[in-house]
Amino acid sequence: MRSTAEARRVTVLNGAVSAFARTGFHATPVTAVAAAAGISEAYVFRLFAGKLGLFVAAADTCFERIAVAIEAGAERAAGGSPEEILDAMGGAYAELIADRDLLLFQVQAQAVTDIPEIADAVRAGYRRIATLVQDRAGADDAQVQRFFAYGQLCHLIVTVGLEQVPEPWARALTAGIRHP
Amino acid sequence: MRSTAEARRVTVLNGAVSAFARTGFHATPVTAVAAAAGISEAYVFRLFAGKLGLFVAAADTCFERIAVAIEAGAERAAGGSPEEILDAMGGAYAELIADRDLLLFQVQAQAVTDIPEIADAVRAGYRRIATLVQDRAGADDAQVQRFFAYGQLCHLIVTVGLEQVPEPWARALTAGIRHP
DNA sequence: TAAGTGTGTGAGTGCACACTTACAAACGAG
DNA sequence: CTCGTTTGTAAGTGTGCACTCACACACTTA
Numbered sequence A, B: 001m002r003s004t005a006e007a008r009r010v011t012v013l014n015g016a017v018s019a020f021a022r023t024g025f026h027a028t029p030v031t032a033v034a035a036a037a038g039i040s041e042a043y044v045f046r047l048f049a050g051k052l053g054l055f056v057a058a059a060d061t062c063f064e065r066i067a068v069a070i071e072a073g074a075e076r077a078a079g080g081s082p083e084e085i086l087d088a089m090g091g092a093y094a095e096l097i098a099d100r101d102l103l104l105f106q107v108q109a110q111a112v113t114d115i116p117e118i119a120d121a122v123r124a125g126y127r128r129i130a131t132l133v134q135d136r137a138g139a140d141d142a143q144v145q146r147f148f149a150y151g152q153l154c155h156l157i158v159t160v161g162l163e164q165v166p167e168p169w170a171r172a173l174t175a176g177i178r179h180p
Numbered sequence C: 001t002a003a004g005t006g007t008g009t010g011a012g013t014g015c016a017c018a019c020t021t022a023c024a025a026a027c028g029a030g
Numbered sequence D: 001c002t003c004g005t006t007t008g009t010a011a012g013t014g015t016g017c018a019c020t021c022a023c024a025c026a027c028t029t030a
Helices: A005-027 A030-037 A041-047 A050-076 A082-099 A101-111 A116-137 A141-160 A168-174 B005-027 B030-037 B041-047 B050-076 B082-099 B101-111 B116-137 B141-160 B168-174
Strands: none
Touching: A005 A030, A005 A041, A005 A050, A005 A101, A005 B005, A030 A041, A030 A050, A050 A082, A050 A101, A050 A116, A082 A101, A082 A116, A082 A141, A101 A116, A101 A141, A101 B101, A101 B141, A116 A141, A116 B141, A116 B168, A141 A168, A141 B101, A141 B116, A141 B141, A141 B168, A168 B116, A168 B141, B005 B030, B005 B041, B005 B050, B005 B101, B030 B041, B030 B050, B050 B082, B050 B101, B050 B116, B082 B101, B082 B116, B082 B141, B101 B116, B101 B141, B116 B141, B141 B168
């Protein structure tokens, strides 16, 4: 008995987030995430309910990590104005997604929301983050909306690689966005 | 000779945008777009350079349609302030994507930007739209950035189906967004 | 030490799908 | 009425991949 199943599951999920982030749900074979976790494909299927169950579980950990990071950011600005707390949250998020995996996974998950189980997971994830931002920052609707709008813009910037484009339109879109 | 190849190509591209919008690049077989266009799979492969060539061509027509719509919107507010022109552009865009195909296709394309040819097509598309907005509205960088940030938020709202969610966090995110 | 339980895999199976090829029919030109 | 060209397809081919199953090893307990 080398490891407990529960420990294996978290290893697999870390690999899964990375693998799915790069190539998406349909284009990443579960052999790829098995290889990333250093175990056999067959065992992945024993640990999770099919490829879909694996992806949904990966989505859950993805949003979990984001929520934790944002909460920590809010902690650092505790007692400040809503604007200051939102700023701290944005900074924490920018730091978190420096390695791109969590950001790209969200984009991939958004693209396969035609699968109901995935749509549910994504909705639950955004519910958690949005209520967190709303409650902990004490921000009004417009501020929360702006927070997410620029977050989504950040996703576009990274997926399309706009920070590498020197042209003026790209500079306009990336101006002032932290760390993409 | 029932039809010219060129006429067939546009028929196929219309079907392709629809089909790819729903299930994405990897999950939609070219038999699906062939069926949508009412021709055989084999002929699609004669009309386009593989599935990838088909997707890239579909991306081009997608951004083409968006550019045309936005330009028409700008025309309706010609002579107004940048803010007014941007507003007209946003309205035209909201109207365009009422059927969701063009919006969902953009999300799907963004998710497969790990394929260089697709990344190039998407970048070219956004270059076209961004320069169009910048030039025709005479807007400054911050205004252009805001325009795209809320556009991306609109994509999130539609893919996740937030307009169907009655909870307060969802209302905050969808407040004032036109027609998603 | 025998039986039971949890961890792990190799070797398949079956199917979906990208792409090809060989062939046929419609049309235009001379 | 041929002959070349363009439009169109039916019927493959090969491969990649989700998922399964029989089996083996590790460890515990009685």
